[in-house]
Structures are given as C-alpha cells and as structure tokens.
Amino acid sequence: MSARAKENKIELMVQSEDFNRQVGLINNYYDLEWLGLTGQDFSGVFGSWHLSQLIDFCRENPEYHIVSSDGPGRFVNCLLQDKVQYMIANKDKDPALVLNYLLDPQWPLLWEDGISSALAELDNIKKCTHKT
Numbered sequence: 001m002s003a004r005a006k007e008n009k010i011e012l013m014v015q016s017e018d019f020n021r022q023v024g025l026i027n028n029y030y031d032l033e034w035l036g037l038t039g040q041d042f043s044g045v046f047g048s049w050h051l052s053q054l055i056d057f058c059r060e061n062p063e064y065h066i067v068s069s070d071g072p073g074r075f076v077n078c079l080l081q082d083k084v085q086y087m088i089a090n091k092d093k094d095p096a097l098v099l100n101y102l103l104d105p106q107w108p109l110l111w112e113d114g115i116s117s118a119l120a121e122l123d124n125i126k127k128c129t130h131k132t
Contacts, residue, residue: 010096012103019099023067023077024091035061037088045069046086054086055079065093073102 013019026032027044037057040046046054058064069085070076078095079086 010098011094013097013099014101014103016099016101019075019077019097022092023089023097025067025087025089026064027087032088035088044087046088048082048084048086051086054088057088064088064090070098073100075099 013022019025020027025044026035029040029042029044032038032040032044035057037046037053039050039053054066058066065077065088066079067087067089068076068078068080068083069087070080070083075087075098076095077089077093077097
C-alpha cells in the first residue's frame with residue numbers, strides 16, 4: 001500500500017516488504033558480510049558511527065545507495081546526515097520513496113503477533129530449563 005503526496009513529492013509506503021523490494025534493501029547479515037560491510041546488526045542496520053564506511057562503500061560501488069532511518073518506523077531512500085541508523089540498498093534510488101510502517105492499518109496486529117510469539121518462545125525456554 002502506498003500513496004503519493006503532490007506537495008512534498010514523496011511516495012509514502014506503509015508496508016515494509018513493498019519498500020524493501022522496490023529499493024532493494026539488503027538486510028541479510030551474511031550478504032552484507034560478503035560485501036565486506038561489517039558492524040551491522042543481524043537485520044542489516046548500521047549505526048551512525050559506520051556512516052563513513054557506508055559512504056566509502058557506495059562511492060566505490062555506485063550500484064548501491066544508503067537508506068536512512070528518519071525516526072521510529074520511518075525510512076527515507078537517501079542519505080540524511082545526523083541520523084542514528086542507516087541501511088544499504090541496490091535498486092531504485094528515488095529519494096522520494098519513504099516508508100512509515102507504523103501507518104500500516106495492520107501494524108497493531110503484526111506487533112501484537114510478534115510480541116505474543118516472542119513471549120511464547122520465552123515460556124518454552126523457561127519450561128526447558130526447569131525440567132532438570
């Protein structure tokens with residue numbers, strides 16, 4: 001699901017999968033390691049202290065570009081200075097593409113399902129450790 005705002009010339013997407021596919025977000029830890037990009041977490045997010053490494057990488061590999069986190073649930077398909085988190089992508093470089101998955105009408109259900117799954121897994125771990 002997406003919408004186009006004529007005033008600010010952005011295309012706002014609310015589903016992460018659509019945004020990730022269109023911009024070619026690389027969020028696999030092993031793919032990033034293969035590219036020589038170390039220091040990210042397991043979801044492919046780099047902290048601001050790695051920004052110079054990402055800029056150098058994109059300069060040497062122009063088919064890649066930087067995606068910036070512009071707040072909770074919001075990602076912008078370009079480099080924004082002084083942000084906390086960054087990711088790498090290799091497809092559509094249009095800076096007007098913006099993701100805000102918190103606006104997805106399904107987000108509360110997805111969040112609740114994720115929390116429930118995590119709590120169920122913790123319960124399983126607790127049960128396994130108390131059997132001895």
